Amino acid sequence: MSSMTDIVFLLLIFFMVTSTLISPNALKLLLPQSKNQTRANKPLVSVSITHDLRYAVGTQQVPFSMLERKLKQELGPADAFEQPPTISLHADKRVPVDNVVKVMNIAKRNKYKLILATTGQ
Template sequence: MALKRRTKISAAFSMSSMTDIVFLLLIFFMITSTMVHPNAIKLLIPKKATKKVVVEQYLNVRVTASGRYYVEGKRFGTNNVETGLVGAFNQSDRTIVKLRTDKNASTGDVARVLDIAESNGIKVILDIR
């Protein structure tokens, strides 16, 4: 009793379902990638410089690599740098402090001067050499 099959099995492979899945995944990843927000700082960069700001009158403060403080050429210690800076700033008619630091100066020494300026409402320009 030889039974014959009425339908023959085809060995052909259809790619249409595979391409449908690929396109659906592509659309899914394109939509989800636009929803991702990177953890970055937004910077507002001016597109065009309109004018230059020139500060001619400033109070010179210097921090050396060895941890010495100089206000207008006078040396101050770590304990009395605040009184020297605030006193020199109040006596002069200058509105901005130019803080010059050596390249190898300690960040703690520089931060001390910046903290003093911030607590007394003094604007600072940082000049690293």
């Protein structure tokens, strides 16, 4: 019985270590820093903008011209939800603001809630 508990603890430690190594966002981004952060309930979709202006929904790269259509496919109409669906926007801090605002406009047009991801200090 004691060897069984050893195995369980070893598995527990293994899963704890590997779960912290998993990156939730596969794209390497330098996020802007913020002291004040709020959390959304649970973002349904993550949109990333790299420093060279490549867009991705989740981990799938999407050209900007197809971004709104892809978000509609992922989230559907905002009226179908009790609360508006949330998009987590991960924009590299070197991305020009107008590119971030374009994504914000897509979210506003479709009545999605948008949060801007930052890193803490």
